[in-house]
Amino acid sequence: MSGEIIGVSALRDILPCRPSMLLLDRVFAESENKLIGLKSISMNEPCFMGHFPGHPILPGVLQVEAIAQLAEVGLWKRLDPERKGDFYIKELHKIKFRRPNNPGDRLVIEDRTLPISARTVRNSKPRSRTIPASHAMRTESSQSARRSRRRNRSCRIMNSIKGKAAS
Amino acid sequence: MSVNQIMGLIPHRYPFLFVDYVSKIEGSHVTGVKNTTESEPIFRQYKDGYTVLMGAVQAEIIAQVGAIYMLSNENNKGKIAYFMGIDKSEMFAPVFPGDQLRLEVDIPDGKQNSAKAKVSCMSATNWHPTPACFSQSSIPDSDQNMEKARRLS
Numbered sequence: 001m002s003g004e005i006i007g008v009s010a011l012r013d014i015l016p017c018r019p020s021m022l023l024l025d026r027v028f029a030e031s032e033n034k035l036i037g038l039k040s041i042s043m044n045e046p047c048f049m050g051h052f053p054g055h056p057i058l059p060g061v062l063q064v065e066a067i068a069q070l071a072e073v074g075l076w077k078r079l080d081p082e083r084k085g086d087f088y089i090k091e092l093h094k095i096k097f098r099r100p101n102n103p104g105d106r107l108v109i110e111d112r113t114l115p116i117s118a119r120t121v122r123n124s125k126p127r128s129r130t131i132p133a134s135h136a137m138r139t140e141s142s143q144s145a146r147r148s149r150r151r152n153r154s155c156r157i158m159n160s161i162k163g164k165a166a167s
Numbered sequence: 168m169s170v171n172q173i174m175g176l177i178p179h180r181y182p183f184l185f186v187d188y189v190s191k192i193e194g195s196h197v198t199g200v201k202n203t204t205e206s207e208p209i210f211r212q213y214k215d216g217y218t219v220l221m222g223a224v225q226a227e228i229i230a231q232v233g234a235i236y237m238l239s240n241e242n243n244k245g246k247i248a249y250f251m252g253i254d255k256s257e258m259f260a261p262v263f264p265g266d267q268l269r270l271e272v273d274i275p276d277g278k279q280n281s282a283k284a285k286v287s288c289m290s291a292t293n294w295h296p297t298p299a300c301f302s303q304s305s306i307p308d309s310d311q312n313m314e315k316a317r318r319l320s
Contacts, residue, residue: 134188
């Protein structure tokens with residue numbers, strides 16, 4: 001599983017969710033216990049019709065749902081290999097939404113999992129970071145872009161993915 | 168330019184507003200950003216689960232960036248921009264959900280109420296799903312996957 005990039009169609013096979021509640025576009029399985037998910041945010045999504053008219057912000061609970069879906073992608077093989085049951089969120093601890101996500105931004109979600117029993121798994125510090133739309137051009141390797149990439153952790157995550165894909 | 172300002176300029180709305188962000192308008196050059204994601208209604212899904220953006224929609228995405236440029240001109244405020252034609256266009260790669268598109272439009276000086284533009288639409292996404300991940304068959308070994316990903320990106 002490690003080093004694998006999972007696209008939308010494969011995600012549809014894994015997750016029971018369907019658009020518009022399938023909140024992952026792409027998943028990079030870095031190792032057995034660590035997954036990185038990508039979600040692009042576009043104005044063309046139905047949730048922005050009501051949240052809020054004239055002031056589009058991605059609902060925070062959808063970020064939590066995206067984290068939970070990413071956990072399911074990493075765990076179904078271990079917890080439910082025959083695909084008999086469903087996955088549910090059981091508890092949520094200490095969640096903070098630090099900044100709003102607007103259309104044009106991209107979410108990079110990092111999940112690490114810690115098993116605590118045969119049927120329950122704990123997620124240790126899943127993180128969802130935003131690549132702002134203004135950073136969309138940063139894939140060009142200009143000097144200034146490289147400098148700001150060093151500052152921006154989420155871009156660094158993307159870089160490490162790129163490095164992996166090229167090596 | 169955020170999506171609110173974009174909606175202030177062009178009359179397009181959900182589900183047919185395809186520009187999420189305009190990073191700069193410099194002289195006659197406009198750079199826009201379009202994020203694609205699965206919950207958009209524009210994606211075409213084939214029977215085997217292969218999901219891809221229709222090529223004609225790519226043309227519309229770029230046309231909307233051109234519309235933003237035309238309508239940001241003081242003389243054209245409040246008007247509606249029409250798509251008049253496509254001269255030469257070529258699609259090089261499929262666009263999958265999750266890709267981020269960088270749209271470059273270069274409009275040479277011309278008449279006030281119509282303009283021809285040189286455009287390009289590139290994927291700015293660093294990591295691509297491999298074709299193997301899109302089919303329902305089992306995924307071959309990861310070296311092969313990476314090789315395909317490299318060719319795609």
